[in-house]
Amino acid sequence: MIRSIEEYLxxxxxxxxxxxxxxxxxxxxxxxEHLRAALASLREKQPQASQEEALxxxxxxxxSPEETASAYKxxxxxxxxxxxxxxxxxxxxxxxFFGVYAxxxxxxxxxxxxxAFVTGILYFTWAVTxxxxxxxxxxxxxxxxxxxxxxxxxxxxALLEGRIVEALLxxxxxxxxxxxxxxxxxxxRLKELFLDKHTWFSILYMFIxxxxxxxxxxxxxxxxxxxxxxxxxxxxxxxxxxxxxxxNGIRYFFPVWSYPLLIIGGLLLWTTFMNMARGIGxxxxxxxxxxxxxx
Amino acid sequence: xxxxxxxxxxxxxxxxxxxxSLVLLSVLDMSDEPMYGYQIAKLLEEYSGDASFxxxxxxxxxxxxxxxxxLLESKVEPSVSxxxxxxxxxxxxxxxxxxxxxxxxKQMKSFVDRAIKGG
Numbered sequence: 001m002i003r004s005i006e007e008y009l010x011x012x013x014x015x016x017x018x019x020x021x022x023x024x025x026x027x028x029x030x031x032x033e034h035l036r037a038a039l040a041s042l043r044e045k046q047p048q049a050s051q052e053e054a055l056x057x058x059x060x061x062x063x064s065p066e067e068t069a070s071a072y073k074x075x076x077x078x079x080x081x082x083x084x085x086x087x088x089x090x091x092x093x094x095x096x097f098f099g100v101y102a103x104x105x106x107x108x109x110x111x112x113x114x115x116a117f118v119t120g121i122l123y124f125t126w127a128v129t130x131x132x133x134x135x136x137x138x139x140x141x142x143x144x145x146x147x148x149x150x151x152x153x154x155x156x157x158a159l160l161e162g163r164i165v166e167a168l169l170x171x172x173x174x175x176x177x178x179x180x181x182x183x184x185x186x187x188x189r190l191k192e193l194f195l196d197k198h199t200w201f202s203i204l205y206m207f208i209x210x211x212x213x214x215x216x217x218x219x220x221x222x223x224x225x226x227x228x229x230x231x232x233x234x235x236x237x238x239x240x241x242x243x244x245x246x247x248n249g250i251r252y253f254f255p256v257w258s259y260p261l262l263i264i265g266g267l268l269l270w271t272t273f274m275n276m277a278r279g280i281g282x283x284x285x286x287x288x289x290x291x292x293x294x295x
Numbered sequence: 296x297x298x299x300x301x302x303x304x305x306x307x308x309x310x311x312x313x314x315x316s317l318v319l320l321s322v323l324d325m326s327d328e329p330m331y332g333y334q335i336a337k338l339l340e341e342y343s344g345d346a347s348f349x350x351x352x353x354x355x356x357x358x359x360x361x362x363x364x365x366l367l368e369s370k371v372e373p374s375v376s377x378x379x380x381x382x383x384x385x386x387x388x389x390x391x392x393x394x395x396x397x398x399x400x401k402q403m404k405s406f407v408d409r410a411i412k413g414g
Contacts, residue, residue, distance in 0.1 A: 030332060030355035033378050037333040038351075061340075063350030074312075075356035 002059060003052060005035050015069035019076060021293045022172045027072045034062060100274045108168040109281025110274070113216035115164065116284075120213025123157060123206035130154070131203070148186055151193040158202040158292045161209075165292075171285030173293060201291040212284070223273045230266030234259040311349045315357045317400055320366060320385060320393045329370070329382035332358065358383055366392050 002008050009028050016024045038058040046054065062068065100106045130150035137143030162173035193199050233244045233254055243251025254262065322335055330338075335358075336351040361367045366389035373379045385393070 026359060027355070029378070030381075031352065033331070033380055034333050034336070034351065034355070036378060037331075037380075038336075041333075061336075061347070061351050063352035067350050068352035071350070071353035072356045075360045078360070 001052070002055065002065075004055070005032065005039070008035065008055075008059065008065060011065035012068055015065050016072065019069075019073060020172055021289065023072055023076050025293060027068065031062070031068060035059070038062065097275065098271060100271060100278060103278060105170050105281060106274045106278040108170065109277040109284075110220065112164070112168040112281055112284070113220050113277060115168070116209060116213040117217035118213070119161065119164070120210040123161075124210035126153070126157065127203050127206040144187065144190060148190040148193070151190065151199055154199055154202050154206070155193075157206070158198075161205070161288060162292050165285050165288045169281045169285035169288075171282070171289055173289060198292075205288065205291045208287075216280070219273075220277075223269060227266040227270035227273070230262045230269065233262050307348065311353070315349060315354065316361060317393075317396050319354065319357060319361060320389055320396065323367065323383055323385040324390060324393055329384040331380040331382050333380075335383070361389070365389075 002011065009031060012027060012031055013024060016027055019027075035055075035058055038061070039054055042049070042054045042058060049057075063071070130153065134143065134147040134150050137146045165171055166173040236242045237244060237253055243253050245252040318339065319335065322338060323330060332351075332355055336354060339351075339354075340347075358367065358369075362369055362383070366386060367383050368386050369381050369383045371379045371381050
C-alpha cells in the first residue's frame with residue numbers, strides 16, 4: 001500500500017526507468033499535480049477519512065504506478081518528436097551530403113547557432129549578476145529571499161532553454177518545470193534548490209552557453225562570408241571589373257578557368273558547414289539534455 | 296481462455312486509445328476557459344457516471360500528445376495550494392480536427408451499431 005505521494009512518485013519513476021528522461025519528468029509532474037489536487041478536494045469532502053484511505057481512493061482513480069507508466073510508454077511509442085523524422089535513407093554518400101539542405105534539423109541547428117549568441121550573453125549576464133548579488137546580499141537578511149528568487153529564475157530559464165533546444169534541435173526535453181514538495185516553507189525550498197545539483201548544472205550551462213554562443217556565431221559568420229565570397233568572385237570580376245584581391249595598390253584577378261572551381265568550392269564549403277552544424281546541434285542538444293533535465 | 300476480466304480490460308484499453316483524444320478535444324472545445332488536468336478528469340467522471348472507462352492518469356499523456364501535434368496549447372500557472380497547474384486550451388487547428396474526428400466517430404458508431412445488430 002502506498003503511503004504518500006512521494007512514495008507513489010518514486011514507484012512511478014522506477015516503472016519508467018527505461019523511458020526518455022523528458023517523459024519521466026512529464027509523468028512525475030502530471031502525477032504530482034493531479035494527486036495533490038485530488039487529495040485536497042477529497043479531504044474537503046470527507047474530512048474524517050485518514051490520509052492513507054484518502055490516498056488509496058485517489059490512486060484507485062488515477063491508476064497504479066504500473067498503469068500510469070504503461071499509459072505514458074504507450075503514447076511515447078506512438079509520438080514522433082518534431083523535426084526528428086529520419087530523412088530518407090539515401091544510399092549514396094553524395095546524396096546524403098547534399099541531402100542536408102532538405103533536413104529541417106540542419107536548418108534548425110543553424111538558427112540555433114545564431115540564437116545561442118544572444119541567449120548565451122543573456123544567460124551569462126543573468127548568472128553572474130544573480131550569483132554575485134545573492135552572495136553579497138547573503139550578509140543581510142533579505143539576501144536569502146533574493147537567492148531563492150534567483151534560483152527559481154534559473155529553473156525557469158533552464159525550462160525555456162529546453163523548449164528552444166527541442167524546437168530547433170529536435171532533442172526531446174521536458175515540458176514543464178520540475179517541482180518537488182509544495183508544502184515547503186520558503187527557507188526549506190531555498191535549501192532544497194541550493195543542494196540540488198540540477199540548479200548548479202543549469203548555472204554551469206548558462207556559463208558554457210556564453211562561450212559556445214560566441215564560437216557558434218563566429219563559425220557561422222566566417223564560413224558564410226567565405227562561401228559567399230568565393231561564389232561572388234566571378235560576378236565581381238566580370239560584371240564590375242573588380243579584382244578579387246587588392247593589395248598594395250595592385251589588383252589580382254582570378255583566371256576565368258577557375259570560376260567554376262570557385263563556385264563549386266564555395267558551395268561545398270557551405271554544404272560541409274551545414275553537415276557540421278547538424279552534428280554540432282545534436283551534440284549540443286545532448287549536452288543540454290544531460291545538464292538541464294533531472295534524471 | 297485467459298480470464299475474462301483481463302481480456303475485457305485489454306479490449307477497453309484498445310478502444311480508449313483513439314476515443315480519449317476525441318473526448319478531450321470535445322471537452323476543451325466546449326469549455327469557455329482553459330482547464331487543468333484534474334478539472335478535466337472531474338468533468339469526465341460526471342459524464343461517465345458509475346462506470347469508469349479509463350484511469351485518470353492515462354489522460355495526461357494523451358493531452359501531451361495532442362499538444363505535440365498542435366491541437367492543444369498549454370500554459371503553466373502557479374496555484375494557491377499545491378504545485379503549479381498546467382492549463383490546456385484548444386487551438387484553431389484543434390477545432391478543425393475535432394470537426395473531422397466527430398464525422399469519423401459518427402460513421403464509425405453507425406457502422407459498429409449496424410454490425411452488432413446485424414443490419
